[in-house]
Amino acid sequence: MTREEFQLLRDYVYEKSGIYFAENKTYLLESRLTNRLSELGCGSFEDYYYFLKYGGDKVKDEIINLFNAVTTNETSFFRNPPQLDAFNVIIQKNYLQNGLAETPLRIWSAACSTGEEPYTLVMLMLEMIEKYKKNIPFMVYGTDISTKALDSARAAHYTNYSVRNMDEPMKRKYFDEAEGVYRLKEHVKRHVKIDFMNLMDTNAYKTYRQMDMIFCRNVLIYFDDKMKKKVIDSLYESLKPREYLTIGHAESLHNISRAFKPLIFPGTIAYQKG
Ligand SMILES: C[S@@+](CC[C@H](N)C(=O)[O-])C[C@H]1O[C@@H](n2cnc3c(N)ncnc32)[C@H](O)[C@@H]1O
Known part of the structure; x- marks a missing residue:
């Protein structure tokens, strides 16, 4: 070249x-x-x-x-546990202690790759529902620009490598395994709506409004500052007031946006819409 x-x-x-x-x-x-x-x-x-x-x-x-x-589609189930612990704390505080929202929780995995992130979020929700014996209606949206990754997300068949961060009981609970292929159970899949969405396309955000939580992890690193600003501003608009954004642990909003309030959790930061 x-x-x-x-x-x-x-x-x-x-x-x-x-x-x-x-x-x-x-x-x-x-x-x-x-x-x-x-x-x-x-x-x-x-x-x-x-x-x-x-x-x-x-x-x-x-x-x-x-x-x-x-595109680089590297991902895995239960990636970066401190961010997932923070997610649990936010859900417990805001939706279990303070009473449930009137409408189902809307959680968006923006740049979901092959689905491990949105399905992890479903598992966390299902675990909380079981633990606190409270029904929390929710929907997870998983979007990406790679149709190849989205096809894998829809099929939801995974390798040992993808589930390496999960312990055996959790693997058995959420997958049917045969000959090293982990097939995600239907009751997890049905909580996720998978679709193509280009974060560059400001019009496409219309479908993803009124979000309670957005995970946009490990994609900003591929953008320059101009594009990062554009995406972060659009994600801000997509959140309900006072709701939360999580970006990759190696990513930062420094010089990108001052609109969010950084909230410190053990080992991580979550960003709250002002
Ligand atoms: C490294 S993966 C991150 C997956 C997951 N969020 C995680 O943290 O494990 C980055 C993903 O961003 C997607 N991506 C890159 N540019 C994008 C864009 N403009 N719009 C939507 N997705 C994009 C890629 O296709 C890829 O699947």
Whole structure:
């Protein structure tokens, strides 16, 4: 990939997804797009760029393939436990002690990848419902830009690696396992609505309003500051007043937004809408 080809494709990917490949990531972008070239029979990265730019009706489908190729979908069940403990505390304090909300809780896993995050949130809710013997109506929304990841999320079949943070009783409770494949039980799946959603697309947030809790973890790292601001402002609008946002433990809202109140929990921070 030449420098010019890298710049053309880097800018195109950024314009469509907000994902920003810095100059030192040239090799990564190249390796991720090599398959697209061979599948389309493009002779060079420049040809591929011109196809994306001027390819007519076929471009819509190719953009989906492009998103599938350039995204990093690494995730797992029960990732970053301190954030999940904070989630438990917030739900207990706000919805179990202070009385239940009139409408079902709306929880959004924005950039849910292959589903481990939204399904973890369902398990946490089900555990609390069982422990406190209170019915808390809730719905979890799982969205992502990668249709490949979303297909896996819908199938909900997982490997040992995905469930490595879970103990045996929890695995048995929530999965049917056979020959190393963990099939998520239906009663967990039915709490999650999985859909395509590009965080770059301000219009698409319309469907995700009045949220009680948003998890948007480990995706801001792929954006530049301009895109981070745009996404965080939109997520702010999607929350009900005084409700909560969780971002990845290595991510920060420093220089991105002052609209949220940071709340300190053991080992983590949650952000409350003002
Ligand atoms: C590393 S995974 C994080 C998954 C999960 N949130 C977690 O923390 O385990 C990042 C996800 O962000 C998604 N993503 C990247 N850009 C996006 C965008 N513009 N809109 C929606 N999702 C995006 C990728 O497809 C990928 O599945």
